[in-house]
Amino acid sequence: MVDHEGSIVTVMQAMGLSPVVVRRVSRLWGKSAARNGGRTHLLLGHLLDTAAVAGVMWDRYVSVAFRRRLDEVSGGRGKLWFMWVCGIHDCGKACPAFQAMDAAEAAPVLASGLVWGRLATDRRKKWRHDVAGAALLKPRLVAEWGSAESSGWVWPLVAGHHGAFPSVSGLQPPNREVQGSGADWAEVQRAVVDVFTRAVGFEDLADVRPVGALRKAEQLALSGMIVMADWIASDSSVFRGLGDAGLISLAGSRGRAENAWGRLGLRGGWQGLSLPRERLEPLNGRLGVIPRASQRELLERAWSMPAPGLLVVEAPMGEGKTKAALAAAEVLAARFGLDGVFVAMPTQATSDPMYEQVLQWVRSFDPEFESQVALLHGRRRFNVWWRAIWEGKPRPDGDGCGCEHAAEQSVGFGEDDYGAIDEDASYGMQSAEPSADGAPAAGADGPAHWFLGNKRGLLTAFAVGTIDHLLHAATRTRHVMLRFAGLAGKVVIVDEVHAADIYMRQFLVEALRWLGQAGVPVVLLSATLPPAQRQLYVDAYLSGVLGVADVREVVPEPAGYPCVTVACGVRGRAVVETSRQAVPSWRESAPVALTWLPDTDPAGTRVAEAVWESVEDGGVALVVVNQVSRAQGIFEALREKGLGGEVHLLHARLCAAHRADRTAECLRLMGPQAGGERPHRMVVVATQLAEQSFDVDADVLFTDLAPADLLLQRIGRLHRHSGTRRRGVHRVPRVLVTGVEAGRDGVPEVLWASRAIYGMWSLLRAAALVTEAAGPLAAADGQSVPLGEPVAWIIPADVPGLVARAYGDAEVCPVGWGEADAWRQWQDRELKRMGEAGKYLLCRPREWAFPTLEGLHYAGSRAASEEELDAVVRDGESTVEVVIVRRVPGGYRAVDGTWLGVHGEVDDDAVTDRLMGGTLRLPAALTEAARAGLRPLPGWSGRPWLQYLPALVLEQEGATLLGKERVLYDDDLGLVVERR
Known part of the structure; x- marks a missing residue:
C-alpha cells in the first residue's frame, strides 16, 4: 500500500504516473491568487484540505448517530469515506472551463501541454465545475463500482455542492471543449481523482465503493456537511495558498485543518452524551423542577420509545411543556446519539426568553456550551445575553463575558468569502455572505463567529429561533442542505405548533417528512392542537420514516388531557401510541365566565369604557385585539380616563427598544416572579403578541373574537399563576368577547380586520361556541338576553373538546348563520394557499419516494434574500x-x-x-x-x-x-x- 502521508508528488510517483501527467496535475489550480489573499492554491491542495477538515469534523462535530450511519454504508470505514466524499467535491475544476477563468493561473497549465479551444463567453452557457465534477465522476463510479445504483446517490453530492442538485440531463456539457477533449485531459482528470483517492487512504476508486446507501434525507444532511467542510477549507485567512505540489500532503492538510478549527473557534455539541443516572434526573436535577404528572409522562415516553420518533405533547397553558421537552431532549440525545437541540418558537418575541432558558440549561452540562447557543432571528442584537456572549459585551448580571481574549486571537471577516467563492462568482452563483453582524471571529476561548454567517446558524450545536428556520429547511432553495445538516444531528422541539397556519403547515409537514427519514427526534408542543393536525403531523413524520409518499396511521384517541402521542418506525412498520391513562394537570380545572361585549367600532370606545369600569377600583386587565390601530385607540381612550402610567401598549409597530422595554415591564409586573410588586391597578392593551408564550397573569380578559384555539390561548393568560392575590370581584376569571356584534337575524358581524386575518368560517364557529356559554349575541347598542342558563367553559378540562368541535366536521353554528357558505369560501381560500406553498416545497409529493437527490432543484424558489424567504414560508406580503x-x-x-x-x-x-x-x-x-x-x-x-x-x-x-x-x-x- 502506498504511503499516502507523503507529499502529493511522492504519491503520484509511487502510483507510477508518467512525469508528464505528474507535471500537468501539479499545475492545476483550485484557488487563484487574485481571490485567495495573493497566493495560488493548487487543486489537489484544496481537495486534501477539505478532506482534512472533514476528518476534524468527524472527530469533533459530526453526531454519533450520523457517524454510525456512515460506518454502516461504508463497511466500517466511515471517517475515511466521509473525508473522501467531502474532498472529491471539487474534482470538476480539472476542466478547461474552470482552468481558463484566470489568465495568470491558466498560463502554467497551458505550458504543461494541456490546451483548450474556444470557450463560450455567454454566462448562461458557462460550464460550472460542480456539474463538471459529477459529469467526469459518474461514469467512473458506474464502471468501477459495478452498478448505477451504488453510484446513483453519490454523484449528486458532487453536483450539488454549490447549493442546487441538477437532473442527470444537466450533466451534458454544451460542447466537448468546456469539459476537456482529447486523451490528455481524460488522463489528467482520471489522475486527479485517483491521486486524491490514494492520498486520502484508499487503494483505488473501486475501494471507495459503499456497501449500502444513505436514505435521501441523510444524503441531504451529508451534502450540507460537504458544503460546510468546503467553506471552512476555502477560508484563505486560515488556509494559506500552496503553489508548489511538493509542499502538499495529507499530513500537512491535517495540521492546517486543526489550526483552522481552533482559530475559528469551531466546536460540536454533546459528542456522545451519557444517559442520566436516574429517569427523572433531567427534570429534578438539571432543570430543578418538581416534576408534574404531564412532565413525567413526556419523560417516560422519551425513555421508552423504541426508536427515534415524533412526540406530540398536548397540555394546558402554563403546564411546563418546554422544560419537559428539554428534559426529553436530553434523554433522546443520549439514547440515539444526537449532538444538540434546536428549539423553534412562533415569534421573535417568544424566542428571546426561550434563548435565556436554553442558556441556563446547557450550562448545566458544561459552562462552555453557552458560547454554542445561537439565537436565530433578525433582532438578536437587542438580546443582552446574546450580545454578552457573541459580541463580548457586559453580562446582564455584571459578570465577565468570557470573551476577553477573543480579539487577540481573532480572524477578521473583512474580505473572506464563504460559499460561492473565488471564480465561482463568474458563474453567477450567489455567495454565502460573511456575517452581517460584523463580529470578529473568535479563538478557542470564545464563540464561533463563523456560525453567524449567512445560512449557517443551524449548524451551531444548540439553537433557539423562530420556526421560520425550520420551515426554510423544507424549501426548494439554494443551500437548503446547510440548513438541513444543522437539524440532522439534533433533537428538534417546536413550541406552540398550533400557531402554524395552513400555509406554514405545508412546510412544517414537509420538514417532518425529511426529519423522520433522517431519524431526527421531534417534539411538538401545544395547548390547543386540533385532532386533525395531530393526525397530519404523525402521518408526515411516518411518511419519512417509512419512505413512502402517503401514510395513514390512525392515532388513537388520547385517554385525557394532558396527553402525549408517540410515532416511530420499528423494523419497517409504524408504531403509534398515545397516553394510555388520563394524566392529571398541575392545576385544577375551574369555570371561566364568558360575556359578550358587542362592539365593532375600530376605535374601541366601548371596550375602553368597559375596561375602565372593570379596574376602576383595582385589578389587572389584559386587552387583546386584532388590529394595531384599534389597540392604539383603546390605549388613548384609557389614558384620557386618567390611567396614565397604569396602562401599557404592546404591538408590532413599536420600535425594537420600546417593544423590548414594555414587554420586560409587563413581565416584571404581571409575570410569575411579580410577587408583591403586582400593581393595584394595571391594564395591558396588546395585539396578538400577547396570545402565546407571554407568561403574564391577568384578573380579567377583554378579547376580540378570534378562532377558538386562539381564544383559548388568550384565556391562558387569565388567572395563570397560583398564589396571586385578587380582589373579590376578580376571584372568578372573566372573559369579555368583543370585536363582534349581532347583525341582521342575529348573524355575527365581525370587524373587517378580523375577517381578513382569520376568515369568517373559523370566527363563526368560535362565536357559536362562545354563545353556548355567554348566551346570544346582541347588537352593539342592545343588551344580551340569555336563552336558558349560560354554561361556563371549564378550563383547562374543556380545551381539547372545544378545539375539536371548532375544527371538526359537524356544524356548530345556529341555522341562518351561513356556516356552509363560509366554509366553502374558507376552503377555497385555504386550498389556494396550499397550492401557493407547493411552489416552494422541497420535494414534489410524487417524487418523495425517489431514492436520491438527483433533480431535487427542478425549479428554484423566487426568494432571493433571507427577508423574502421569510415571506415565502409565512405567506406574508413582503415587508421592509x-x-x-x-x-x-x-x-x-x-x-x-x-x-x-x-x-x-x-x-x-x-x-x-x-x-x-x-x-x-x-x-x-x-x-x-x-x-x-x-x-x-x-x-x-x-x-x-x-x-x-x-x-x-x-x-x-x-x-x-x-x-x-x-x-x-x-x-x-x-x-x-x-x-x-
Whole structure:
C-alpha cells in the first residue's frame, strides 16, 4: 500500500504516473491568487484540505448517530469515506472551463501541454465545475463500482455542492471543449481523482465503493456537511495558498485543518452524551423542577420509545411543556446519539426568553456550551445575553463575558468569502455572505463567529429561533442542505405548533417528512392542537420514516388531557401510541365566565369604557385585539380616563427598544416572579403578541373574537399563576368577547380586520361556541338576553373538546348563520394557499419516494434574500425593516434623542445600539413606497449593522410622507399611519 502521508508528488510517483501527467496535475489550480489573499492554491491542495477538515469534523462535530450511519454504508470505514466524499467535491475544476477563468493561473497549465479551444463567453452557457465534477465522476463510479445504483446517490453530492442538485440531463456539457477533449485531459482528470483517492487512504476508486446507501434525507444532511467542510477549507485567512505540489500532503492538510478549527473557534455539541443516572434526573436535577404528572409522562415516553420518533405533547397553558421537552431532549440525545437541540418558537418575541432558558440549561452540562447557543432571528442584537456572549459585551448580571481574549486571537471577516467563492462568482452563483453582524471571529476561548454567517446558524450545536428556520429547511432553495445538516444531528422541539397556519403547515409537514427519514427526534408542543393536525403531523413524520409518499396511521384517541402521542418506525412498520391513562394537570380545572361585549367600532370606545369600569377600583386587565390601530385607540381612550402610567401598549409597530422595554415591564409586573410588586391597578392593551408564550397573569380578559384555539390561548393568560392575590370581584376569571356584534337575524358581524386575518368560517364557529356559554349575541347598542342558563367553559378540562368541535366536521353554528357558505369560501381560500406553498416545497409529493437527490432543484424558489424567504414560508406580503431617525437642525438624532451627526454618522457601538433601538418593520401596505423612497443615511456607509438598513427620517414636525400616506412615530403609540 502506498504511503499516502507523503507529499502529493511522492504519491503520484509511487502510483507510477508518467512525469508528464505528474507535471500537468501539479499545475492545476483550485484557488487563484487574485481571490485567495495573493497566493495560488493548487487543486489537489484544496481537495486534501477539505478532506482534512472533514476528518476534524468527524472527530469533533459530526453526531454519533450520523457517524454510525456512515460506518454502516461504508463497511466500517466511515471517517475515511466521509473525508473522501467531502474532498472529491471539487474534482470538476480539472476542466478547461474552470482552468481558463484566470489568465495568470491558466498560463502554467497551458505550458504543461494541456490546451483548450474556444470557450463560450455567454454566462448562461458557462460550464460550472460542480456539474463538471459529477459529469467526469459518474461514469467512473458506474464502471468501477459495478452498478448505477451504488453510484446513483453519490454523484449528486458532487453536483450539488454549490447549493442546487441538477437532473442527470444537466450533466451534458454544451460542447466537448468546456469539459476537456482529447486523451490528455481524460488522463489528467482520471489522475486527479485517483491521486486524491490514494492520498486520502484508499487503494483505488473501486475501494471507495459503499456497501449500502444513505436514505435521501441523510444524503441531504451529508451534502450540507460537504458544503460546510468546503467553506471552512476555502477560508484563505486560515488556509494559506500552496503553489508548489511538493509542499502538499495529507499530513500537512491535517495540521492546517486543526489550526483552522481552533482559530475559528469551531466546536460540536454533546459528542456522545451519557444517559442520566436516574429517569427523572433531567427534570429534578438539571432543570430543578418538581416534576408534574404531564412532565413525567413526556419523560417516560422519551425513555421508552423504541426508536427515534415524533412526540406530540398536548397540555394546558402554563403546564411546563418546554422544560419537559428539554428534559426529553436530553434523554433522546443520549439514547440515539444526537449532538444538540434546536428549539423553534412562533415569534421573535417568544424566542428571546426561550434563548435565556436554553442558556441556563446547557450550562448545566458544561459552562462552555453557552458560547454554542445561537439565537436565530433578525433582532438578536437587542438580546443582552446574546450580545454578552457573541459580541463580548457586559453580562446582564455584571459578570465577565468570557470573551476577553477573543480579539487577540481573532480572524477578521473583512474580505473572506464563504460559499460561492473565488471564480465561482463568474458563474453567477450567489455567495454565502460573511456575517452581517460584523463580529470578529473568535479563538478557542470564545464563540464561533463563523456560525453567524449567512445560512449557517443551524449548524451551531444548540439553537433557539423562530420556526421560520425550520420551515426554510423544507424549501426548494439554494443551500437548503446547510440548513438541513444543522437539524440532522439534533433533537428538534417546536413550541406552540398550533400557531402554524395552513400555509406554514405545508412546510412544517414537509420538514417532518425529511426529519423522520433522517431519524431526527421531534417534539411538538401545544395547548390547543386540533385532532386533525395531530393526525397530519404523525402521518408526515411516518411518511419519512417509512419512505413512502402517503401514510395513514390512525392515532388513537388520547385517554385525557394532558396527553402525549408517540410515532416511530420499528423494523419497517409504524408504531403509534398515545397516553394510555388520563394524566392529571398541575392545576385544577375551574369555570371561566364568558360575556359578550358587542362592539365593532375600530376605535374601541366601548371596550375602553368597559375596561375602565372593570379596574376602576383595582385589578389587572389584559386587552387583546386584532388590529394595531384599534389597540392604539383603546390605549388613548384609557389614558384620557386618567390611567396614565397604569396602562401599557404592546404591538408590532413599536420600535425594537420600546417593544423590548414594555414587554420586560409587563413581565416584571404581571409575570410569575411579580410577587408583591403586582400593581393595584394595571391594564395591558396588546395585539396578538400577547396570545402565546407571554407568561403574564391577568384578573380579567377583554378579547376580540378570534378562532377558538386562539381564544383559548388568550384565556391562558387569565388567572395563570397560583398564589396571586385578587380582589373579590376578580376571584372568578372573566372573559369579555368583543370585536363582534349581532347583525341582521342575529348573524355575527365581525370587524373587517378580523375577517381578513382569520376568515369568517373559523370566527363563526368560535362565536357559536362562545354563545353556548355567554348566551346570544346582541347588537352593539342592545343588551344580551340569555336563552336558558349560560354554561361556563371549564378550563383547562374543556380545551381539547372545544378545539375539536371548532375544527371538526359537524356544524356548530345556529341555522341562518351561513356556516356552509363560509366554509366553502374558507376552503377555497385555504386550498389556494396550499397550492401557493407547493411552489416552494422541497420535494414534489410524487417524487418523495425517489431514492436520491438527483433533480431535487427542478425549479428554484423566487426568494432571493433571507427577508423574502421569510415571506415565502409565512405567506406574508413582503415587508421592509427600517430604523427611525429624526431630522433636527444640523443633522439627525436617534429615536431616543442620541446625536448622530450631520450625515447620520455613528461613532461607536454604544451609539449604534441606541440608534438600532429605533428598528421597526413597516406595514406591508407601505412596502412599495419604502423600497422606492427610503435609503440608509450617508453616514452609515461601512457600518455592518446599518449600511443596508433604510432610514425612516421623521422631519422636524415628527412625521414624513411615504407614498400617499403620512407616517409618524409617537413614543407612546408607536408607528401611526394617517390615510390622506
